[in-house]
Amino acid sequence: MNLSVTEAAPLAAESVVRRPSLVGRTRAGLDAALAEIGVPEKERRMRVGQLWNWIYHYGVRDFQEMTTIGKGLRAQLAERFSLDLPEVTAEQVSSDGTRKWLLRMAPTGPRDRGAEIECVYIPEVDRGTLCVSSQVGCTLTCTFCHTGTQRLVRNLTTEEIVAQLMVARDRLGDFPNRSAPDGAFVPNDGGRFVSNIVFMGMGEPLYNFDGVRDAIAVISDDQGLSLGRRRITVSTSGVVPQIEALGAEMGTMLAISLHAVRDDLRNELVPLNKKYPIKDLLDACRNYPGLSNAKRITFEYVMLKGVNDSDAEARELVRLLKGIPAKINLIPFNPWPGTRYECSDWERIERFSEIVFKAGYASPVRTPRGRDILAACGQLKSETEKLSARARLMLEQGEADAAATAH
Numbered sequence: 001m002n003l004s005v006t007e008a009a010p011l012a013a014e015s016v017v018r019r020p021s022l023v024g025r026t027r028a029g030l031d032a033a034l035a036e037i038g039v040p041e042k043e044r045r046m047r048v049g050q051l052w053n054w055i056y057h058y059g060v061r062d063f064q065e066m067t068t069i070g071k072g073l074r075a076q077l078a079e080r081f082s083l084d085l086p087e088v089t090a091e092q093v094s095s096d097g098t099r100k101w102l103l104r105m106a107p108t109g110p111r112d113r114g115a116e117i118e119c120v121y122i123p124e125v126d127r128g129t130l131c132v133s134s135q136v137g138c139t140l141t142c143t144f145c146h147t148g149t150q151r152l153v154r155n156l157t158t159e160e161i162v163a164q165l166m167v168a169r170d171r172l173g174d175f176p177n178r179s180a181p182d183g184a185f186v187p188n189d190g191g192r193f194v195s196n197i198v199f200m201g202m203g204e205p206l207y208n209f210d211g212v213r214d215a216i217a218v219i220s221d222d223q224g225l226s227l228g229r230r231r232i233t234v235s236t237s238g239v240v241p242q243i244e245a246l247g248a249e250m251g252t253m254l255a256i257s258l259h260a261v262r263d264d265l266r267n268e269l270v271p272l273n274k275k276y277p278i279k280d281l282l283d284a285c286r287n288y289p290g291l292s293n294a295k296r297i298t299f300e301y302v303m304l305k306g307v308n309d310s311d312a313e314a315r316e317l318v319r320l321l322k323g324i325p326a327k328i329n330l331i332p333f334n335p336w337p338g339t340r341y342e343c344s345d346w347e348r349i350e351r352f353s354e355i356v357f358k359a360g361y362a363s364p365v366r367t368p369r370g371r372d373i374l375a376a377c378g379q380l381k382s383e384t385e386k387l388s389a390r391a392r393l394m395l396e397q398g399e400a401d402a403a404a405t406a407h
């Protein structure tokens, strides 16, 4: 089996000898790094705190800037480690302000050219949401999702998940003492440029439980990146046995990709349903730790023309969710080349949404964002997957076009 997702540029010599980066590491990971270079145990806790502050609070990219750490130790750290972020191989800015970064991960071995993933930033009036990936590809095969047609390469590591937020903050000038680039979204509440994170990029986060859990611990740590767990949403296609642990160990908001109200149809759209049918999934939701009206579950429902979008299905949806503090998110289907589905007509989506709304649910229809740069749900990676090097050129061209049309 060929495991490479994209064709990458020839291996650069330095990629083989690259020093491991400390960016994205947990406290335990930083402690291990210090142990590796011989820092005595009694000193390490304090040093971990210093590194943590420089890396996550200030976002420094050079050990020399860590002025609270003595020169000798800085030099030792620099000799053995780096503060590298994944390489941004393309950055695109959509006409609606959405930004998409194509990131190349550090190679994991001599034969690895570095997996590529995408990460999307969506500015809105009251928030800035970063959509992150948890895996390269996905093992699941939801029929309406383009990621589902791609071959899984691997889970992302904790560091690689955290690094997506680090890249976003870096590119948005969102660290203290760094200025924002022109045209960046400026929050009006004094908050961060990235105020929310959704695990709605590539991959099934609950199949990478430990990696995601540890990344969330780093991201939500109030000494560093400080993104509260209520501002982090993990979206799952319904890995029932892990849902309780998600609530207990990660304490984040939960989103469920429901998409159908009958098992026969959901078996087709989300084949994982054959293993964990709707009833079991909703039972797990009812038992989600911390569930309350202030901490509702989001149910995602992709609008597929003539497939799942009838009035009867809207009413059934409302009936099914009875008793669960819920929000319903209707997602217009984003088509991709070769798909058998179409997006429901706008009037149909409105009618569906009205039924749900009348039953007492806020049912925002998720406005497709970044369509011009293929950054919408289920489109991640599709362009680069197919076209590899040529796509990158086009992405760069797209960036130039977007910059030219930006206000």
Ligand code: SAH
Binding pocket: 144, 145, 146, 199, 200, 201, 202, 203, 204, 205, 235, 236, 237, 256, 257, 300, 302, 331, 332, 333, 334, 335, 336, 377, 378, 379
């Ligand atoms: N694997 C997880 C998270 C990533 S998918 C999950 O399935 O929940 C994030 C969301 O995008 C899911 O709700 C998914 O169903 C939706 N999605 C996937 N492909 C889509 C498409 N082509 N159009 C609209 N939404 C899509």
Ligand code: SF4
Binding pocket: 138, 139, 140, 141, 142, 145, 146, 147, 148, 149, 201, 202, 203, 204, 237, 257
């Ligand atoms: Fe994987 Fe989610 Fe796409 Fe299904 S919808 S194939 S679980 S990424």
